[in-house]
Amino acid sequence: MKTRTFLFPYWCQKTGWWLAAVSLIWWITIIIRALLDSENCVEMPDWMIQPTLFLSFILPSAALFLVCLSREKQEDEYIEYIRSRSVFVVAIIGFITALIYFPFTNIGVRLLEFSEYKTYMVYIQIFINPIILTLLYLIIFKGSLFINWIKSHNDGQ
Amino acid sequence: MMDNNLRVERAIKRISQAQLAEAIGVSRQTIFAIENNKFVPSTELALKLSAYFGKTVNELFWLTD
Numbered sequence: 001m002k003t004r005t006f007l008f009p010y011w012c013q014k015t016g017w018w019l020a021a022v023s024l025i026w027w028i029t030i031i032i033r034a035l036l037d038s039e040n041c042v043e044m045p046d047w048m049i050q051p052t053l054f055l056s057f058i059l060p061s062a063a064l065f066l067v068c069l070s071r072e073k074q075e076d077e078y079i080e081y082i083r084s085r086s087v088f089v090v091a092i093i094g095f096i097t098a099l100i101y102f103p104f105t106n107i108g109v110r111l112l113e114f115s116e117y118k119t120y121m122v123y124i125q126i127f128i129n130p131i132i133l134t135l136l137y138l139i140i141f142k143g144s145l146f147i148n149w150i151k152s153h154n155d156g157q
Numbered sequence: 158m159m160d161n162n163l164r165v166e167r168a169i170k171r172i173s174q175a176q177l178a179e180a181i182g183v184s185r186q187t188i189f190a191i192e193n194n195k196f197v198p199s200t201e202l203a204l205k206l207s208a209y210f211g212k213t214v215n216e217l218f219w220l221t222d
Contacts, residue, residue: 078187152189
């Protein structure tokens with residue numbers, strides 16, 4: 001059943017997952033390297049520093065972008081419904097987090113005189129990061145699809 | 158609220174959720190969600206389902222209090 005969505009084709013999602021796998025391998029390499037470096041006090045080699053920005057940030061972001069903005073294998077109105085519901089949940093979480101975050105902004109601190117809590121600002125700021133919100137959307141969306149898949153599978157005939 | 162007898166009609170025709178989903182062109186999860194009243198189908202999908210079972214939309218779907 002055709003739906004009118006402005007999403008990339010399904011193969012883009014596949015590409016996105018491959019890019020995510022490459023990014024994951026890269027991050028594991030970095031973490032292992034960092035652990036080894038901390039023990040041996042060895043500097044990161046040049047071959048690793050050069051592509052760090054691309055592999056560590058741009059590639060996972062591109063992967064996330066492709067996975068989130070691509071159609072499912074069989075995109076229908078129910079999938080669209082789950083997709084829009086997930087976006088709504090993330091929007092609400094983002095909005096509430098932004099409200100909580102407001103007292104710790106420069107304006108909020110001046111208005112509400114909450115300066116003693118300013119150290120927590122960074123932690124809250126992480127949650128209104130667009131990348132984190134997109135990741136949250138992906139978890140909710142794919143999680144809902146998976147739960148539905150399990151339920152319908154158990155329902156059988 | 159809306160209810161339906163999609164499951165009954167499917168049992169009469171002796172077809173699985175997957176077979177019905179394939180015939181209509183939707184996913185199996187969609188049929189499961191409609192049968193369990195978790196999702197209200199669009200008019201287009203309701204018409205397709207009723208045409209498949211040879212029933213009217215009112216025979217397949219109805220309003221409840």
